[in-house]
Amino acid sequence: MFSALITIIRRDLLVAFRRRAELMNPILFYVIVVTLFPLGVSPDKEFLSQLAPGVVWVTALLAALISMESIFRQDFDDGSVEQLFLSQHPPTVLILGKVIAHWLITGLPMLIIVPLMALLLYIPQQAIPTLFITVLIGTPILSLIGAIGVALTAGLRGGGVLLGLLVLPLYIPVLIFASGAVSAAITGLPYSGHVALLGAGLILALILAPLAISASLKISMS
Amino acid sequence: MWQWFHKLSTPKYYYQWSGKWLPWLAGLTIILFAIGLYWGLLVAPTDYQQGESYRIIYIHVPAAWMSMFVYVVMACAGFVALVWKTKLSEIVVSECAVIGAVFTAIALITGMLWGKPTWGTYWTWDARLTSELILLFLYFGVIAIYSSIEDKRVAAKAASMLAIVGVVNIPIIHFSVNWWNSLHQPNMDIISDKPSMDPSMLWPLLVMAVAFKVYFGWVLFMRIRNEIISRERATKWVKELVVGR
Amino acid sequence: MQEFFYMDGKWMYIWGSYAITLAALVLSILFANRRKRKLIREIEDSLEE
Numbered sequence: 001m002f003s004a005l006i007t008i009i010r011r012d013l014l015v016a017f018r019r020r021a022e023l024m025n026p027i028l029f030y031v032i033v034v035t036l037f038p039l040g041v042s043p044d045k046e047f048l049s050q051l052a053p054g055v056v057w058v059t060a061l062l063a064a065l066i067s068m069e070s071i072f073r074q075d076f077d078d079g080s081v082e083q084l085f086l087s088q089h090p091p092t093v094l095i096l097g098k099v100i101a102h103w104l105i106t107g108l109p110m111l112i113i114v115p116l117m118a119l120l121l122y123i124p125q126q127a128i129p130t131l132f133i134t135v136l137i138g139t140p141i142l143s144l145i146g147a148i149g150v151a152l153t154a155g156l157r158g159g160g161v162l163l164g165l166l167v168l169p170l171y172i173p174v175l176i177f178a179s180g181a182v183s184a185a186i187t188g189l190p191y192s193g194h195v196a197l198l199g200a201g202l203i204l205a206l207i208l209a210p211l212a213i214s215a216s217l218k219i220s221m222s
Numbered sequence: 223m224w225q226w227f228h229k230l231s232t233p234k235y236y237y238q239w240s241g242k243w244l245p246w247l248a249g250l251t252i253i254l255f256a257i258g259l260y261w262g263l264l265v266a267p268t269d270y271q272q273g274e275s276y277r278i279i280y281i282h283v284p285a286a287w288m289s290m291f292v293y294v295v296m297a298c299a300g301f302v303a304l305v306w307k308t309k310l311s312e313i314v315v316s317e318c319a320v321i322g323a324v325f326t327a328i329a330l331i332t333g334m335l336w337g338k339p340t341w342g343t344y345w346t347w348d349a350r351l352t353s354e355l356i357l358l359f360l361y362f363g364v365i366a367i368y369s370s371i372e373d374k375r376v377a378a379k380a381a382s383m384l385a386i387v388g389v390v391n392i393p394i395i396h397f398s399v400n401w402w403n404s405l406h407q408p409n410m411d412i413i414s415d416k417p418s419m420d421p422s423m424l425w426p427l428l429v430m431a432v433a434f435k436v437y438f439g440w441v442l443f444m445r446i447r448n449e450i451i452s453r454e455r456a457t458k459w460v461k462e463l464v465v466g467r
Numbered sequence: 468m469q470e471f472f473y474m475d476g477k478w479m480y481i482w483g484s485y486a487i488t489l490a491a492l493v494l495s496i497l498f499a500n501r502r503k504r505k506l507i508r509e510i511e512d513s514l515e516e
Contacts, residue, residue: 173398
């Protein structure tokens with residue numbers, strides 16, 4: 001079972017690396033949207049650092065959302081989604097593998113540009129580790145929940161806006177706890193409570209989301 | 223008992239069965255609303271803190287209760303629809319989504335109209351108003367996915383799935399919003415729904431709550447019946463029904 | 468009587484919220500009724516053809 005998980009992760013990573021140019025797109029989107037905030041609101045240092053946790057995380061939600069669509073798109077078009085259910089391994093494990101692979105491609109790069117975002121938005125240095133941790137725990141939750149929405153809308157054309165409507169309300173707890181942790185770290189308050197809740201959310205999502213994704217894929221295929 | 227449930231879940235039998243209930247539900251709704259409104263608006267005393275504007279409670283709170291109740295009903299029907307694949311429960315999901323969204327919108331609008339005289343502003347990011355707003359978004363999601371999938375049986379299943387995911391998330395969202403609110407809004411003069419509400423004010427509220435529930439049954443039955451006719455229009459019993467009128 | 472409608476000067480908010488609620492509830496019923504009539508007419512038309 002574990003080897004099946006590894007195999008599917010490796011396969012998906014290989015497919016993704018064949019189209020390297022696309023790998024950069026979510027990151028670029030992320031950087032550009034973050035750049036818009038100082039331009040649209042105010043470049044004032046004090047003000048921006050207060051706004052920063054929200055900006056970083058709202059943008060992360062949007063970036064996760066737009067990159068989410070690709071997770072099952074290709075498999076749906078070439079019919080390999082059906083293979084997931086015909087395999088001898090439980091479909092939830094294979095689906096979990098697909099989500100992990102997708103997160104490695106789209107979520108992990110966010111960790112790399114987080115210091116850059118902190119620089120652009122004047123997040124004080126003491127809060128950067130917290131920002132790191134929240135991104136590390138929070139973005140997998142976004143991928144897991146987002147995959148449910150994608151699985152439900154997979155059969156539809158132009159499901160992008162619809163996906164946002166379905167998934168963004170479900171992202172709200174992640175937004176609250178993650179940006180709350182960063183805000184707390186900036187003002188020097190304890191933030192372990194936020195992070196613990198975020199971790200609990202990740203565990204819950206890891207257990208429940210694969211079931212929901214597999215049920216949703218079955219619905220979309222019928 | 224099980225057999226009866228099974229029979230009830232066939233559209234034709236349900237149509238006949240619910241037809242007998244409709245006039246009773248309609249009558250009961252009107253009577254309960256008449257009692258509740260009279261009691262709440264004329265008999266119940268004025269609140270010593272808020273004055274008359276507290277009277278919005280008699281529609282705001284029942285609507286807010288219903289907004290959550292209908293979501294649970296919808297998710298349960300969705301569960302039945304996915305496990306036993308009965309047509310009737312699929313219809314219940316899509317119809318509940320619309321009715322629930324209406325209740326949620328009522329709760330929000332009356333909450334805003336209550337906020338103006340008590341807080342001095344139509345909107346505050348109070349935990350309960352915020353949760354209610356997010357609940358409305360969740361309803362919109364269910365309605366959106368149902369209406370964007372062409373095949374209505376697949377659409378109902380997708381909507382059911384989303385409703386179930388939503389119902390698992392609602393406690394988490396509720397908790398997170400409360401947490402967030404306690405961080406950002408210290409000591410705001412919130413209308414506390416005191417558990418020790420005076421009976422003279424509480425009774426009309428309970429009557430209104432029951433009135434809203436019966437109303438929900440009434441409108442849900444009507445909408446389900448319409449959807450049954452619409453989906454089964456090609457069958458013999460619907461044609462006979464139309465001719466026999 | 469006038470006092471009742473005046474509601475301490477809060478009449479706009481109180482009667483406004485009651486009016487909106489009742490309108491929404493009544494309209495929901497009326498729409499459901501209208502849809503039923505429309506459906507039955509449609510089926511009748513299809514039977515005559």
